[in-house]
Structures are given as C-alpha cells and as structure tokens.
Amino acid sequence: xxxxxxxxxxxxxxxxxxxxxxxxxxxxxxxxxxxxxxxxxxxxxxxxxxxxxxxxxxxxxxxxxxxxxxxxxxxxxxxxxxxxxxxxxxxxxxxxxxxxxxxxxxxxxxxxxxxxxxxxxxxxxxxxxxxxxxxxxxxxxxxxxxxxxxxxxxxxxxxxxxxxxxxxxxxxxxxxxxxxxxxxxxxxxxxxxxxxxxxxxxxxxxxxxxxxxxxxxxxxxxxxxxxxxxxxxxxxxxxxxxxxxxxxxxxxxxxxxxxxxxxxxxxxxxxxxxxxxxxxxx
Numbered sequence: 001x002x003x004x005x006x007x008x009x010x011x012x013x014x015x016x017x018x019x020x021x022x023x024x025x026x027x028x029x030x031x032x033x034x035x036x037x038x039x040x041x042x043x044x045x046x047x048x049x050x051x052x053x054x055x056x057x058x059x060x061x062x063x064x065x066x067x068x069x070x071x072x073x074x075x076x077x078x079x080x081x082x083x084x085x086x087x088x089x090x091x092x093x094x095x096x097x098x099x100x101x102x103x104x105x106x107x108x109x110x111x112x113x114x115x116x117x118x119x120x121x122x123x124x125x126x127x128x129x130x131x132x133x134x135x136x137x138x139x140x141x142x143x144x145x146x147x148x149x150x151x152x153x154x155x156x157x158x159x160x161x162x163x164x165x166x167x168x169x170x171x172x173x174x175x176x177x178x179x180x181x182x183x184x185x186x187x188x189x190x191x192x193x194x195x196x197x198x199x200x201x202x203x204x205x206x207x208x209x210x211x212x213x214x215x216x217x218x219x220x221x222x223x224x225x226x227x228x229x230x231x232x233x234x235x236x237x238x239x240x241x242x243x244x245x246x247x248x249x250x251x252x253x254x255x256x257x258x259x260x261x262x263x264x265x266x267x268x269x270x271x272x273x274x275x276x277x278x279x280x281x282x
Contacts, residue, residue: 022246024274025051025078025256032263037066041073043264048271051078053256054115056108067115077115078254079159079214082108082122090143091125091136091167098143105147105158112156119157119214121189124177127166136167141180151185159189159213162204169198171207178211187211191258193218193229196236205245215246215255217274231259232273239277246278 026049031040044052052070054077057063070077084104088097108120124144125136144158151158160168160178168174178186188211192201197220205212219235221228233239255278257270275281 021252022279023050023078023254024271024279025049025053025254026267026270027081027256027258028052028054028077030257030259030261030267030270033261037069038072041069041075043267045073045075047264047268048275049075049267051076051254051256053077053079053081053121054111054117055081056083056104057111058107063111063114070115077117078119079117079256080108080112080115080120082120085123086126086165089123089126089131090140091127091131093130093135093139098139102143102146106150109147109150109154109156109158113154117156119159119187119189120151121159121161121214123163123165124160125165125167133167137177141177144186145181148181148183148185152183157185157187157213159187161189161191161216162194163191164194164197171199171204174204175208175211187213189214189216191216191218192237192242193220193235193258196220197222197227200241201237202241202245205242205249205251209249212249212251212253214253215251216258217255217278218258229259232257232270233277243278243280 026044031044041052052075054066057066082105084101088101088104090098090101092098105122112120125140127133127136147158162168162174168177174188178188188208190204190208190212192215195201195204217232219230219232219237221230221235255274257274259270
C-alpha cells in the first residue's frame with residue numbers, strides 16, 4: 001500500500017504534453033451487468049470515464065438498445081472490441097475459419113459506425129503449431145486488406161493490438177506490419193500491460209509513435225511462481241516512463257482500462273488511478 005501511494009504521488013509530477021486531450025475509457029464488460037445498459041453508461045460517466053469500449057454485438061436489436069442508452073447517458077462508445085479473432089483467426093489455413101473471422105470483423109465495423117466509434121480492435125493472427133510466423137504475417141495481411149475498403153467507407157480504423165499470440169513480438173515488427181498496408185485505416189492499438197513480460201511499454205510507445213490510435217491500460221506483476229494481472233499502480237509497469245513517452249509522441253486518443261468487473265466504488269477508484277498515474281489530474 002505504501003509503495004502504491006508513493007507511486008501515485010510520484011507520477012503526478014511528470015505531466016504529459018497534452019493530458020487534457022486523452023479520453024479516459026472503460027470496457028463495457030467492467031460495468032455491473034445487473035444494471036440496464038442505460039444505468040451502466042450513467043455510472044461510467046458519473047465515476048469519471050469519458051468513453052466506453054463495447055464488444056461486437058451481432059444482435060441488431062441489442063446494438064440499437066446500446067446506442068439509445070449511450071445517447072441517454074451522454075457518453076460515447078469510441079471503440080469496438082472484435083470478438084471472433086482468437087477462436088477464428090485470420091491467419092488460419094481453413095477458408096471457413098477465415099470467412100467466420102471476416103464476418104465478425106464486418107459486424108464490428110458496422111457496430112462502430114452505428115455507435116459513432118472510430119476504431120475496432122483486431123488481434124490480427126495467432127501463431128500455433130499449425131501456423132508459422134511467416135504464414136501468420138502474410139495470411140493475416142491478405143485478409144485485412146480485404147477489410148480496408150469497408151473500413152474506409154465507414155470511416156473506422158482497424159487497430160492492431162499486441163497480445164500473447166506469439167506474433168508481432170517487438171515494436172519494430174509491429175511498426176513494419178502496420179506500415180506495409182500503406183493505409184490510414186490501419187493503426188496500432190497499444191496495450192500497456194501486455195508487453196511487460198517481454199519488453200518495455202515506453203519503448204513500444206516511442207517506436208510506434210503516431211501509429212497508436214487507442215490504448216489499453218492494465219498492470220502486470222511478476223511473481224516467483226508466475227505472474228498476475230493487477231490493478232493500476234500495483235504491478236511492474238513504470239507509469240512515470242509510460243506517461244512521459246505518451247507525452248513525447250503527442251498521444252491524444254483514448255486510454256481504456258481493461259480490468260475486472262466491479263461496483264461503483266471500485267470503478268471510481270480505477271478512474272482515479274488513471275487520473276493520477278497517466279493523466280496527472282488531481
């Protein structure tokens with residue numbers, strides 16, 4: 001607790017270039033699911049979040065309900081979490097799997113348009129015993145290129161996230177992968193916690209630079225017998241360095257917390273941690 005308090009106080013001393021421009025976001029799945037959508041969005045706004053990330057919603061009636069609820073709560077869904085990319089990766093050699101994945105992304109892109117979001121998060125590929133690194137690269141790029149015309153039509157960015165998929169394991173690779181599309185509709189979704197096991201978030205941020213359109217916030221802690229995902233400020237992320245790096249690249253997108261679901265008090269605490277650790281807000 002003392003270490004956490006000291007960290008929160010220390011990081012408040014380093015102000016990013018334009019912290020006011022960063023929007024503080026929360027996952028829809030973090031909000032109490034016993035509440036109606038309207039009440040969930042209202043709670044998100046009341047505890048200090050400015051935007052919400054919602055999952056892919058194939059049911060058009062539910063998607064419309066979500067839109068009405070955000071309008072009523074005066075909060076914006078600014079991004080969509082694509083849902084089919086792990087189970088049905090674009091890097092698969094099975095055309096049926098790829099078709100299922102493409103259909104899921106098209107649904108995500110149309111959800112984004114309906115809700116007024118400007119980006120969809122995509123895990124581009126999965127390297128496994130059946131899929132080599134090279135095949136994951138070439139196959140996924142080929143399929144993502146098929147999605148670019150729709151992304152351009154809807155004015156929604158496809159944001160590539162680095163995850164534990166044994167793929168794009170360095171910021172140099174991520175930058176090259178994105179640049180090879182030569183498209184303003186393909187950018188990076190940077191997850192601060194995901195790279196701590198094998199890299200440094202601040203290094204990734206500086207390398208990816210303006211490619212980053214959205215950010216996920218979580219913390220990662222190494223342990224003798226493994227690791228744990230922990231609350232912001234309780235792990236190994238150097239938030240002071242992260243905030244400095246975001247300031248250097250002039251990041252002005254949204255930073256969305258990706259943590260466990262909780263009640264109003266928990267969500268308010270998480271919101272306050274983002275203020276202190278990342279945004280230098282009192």
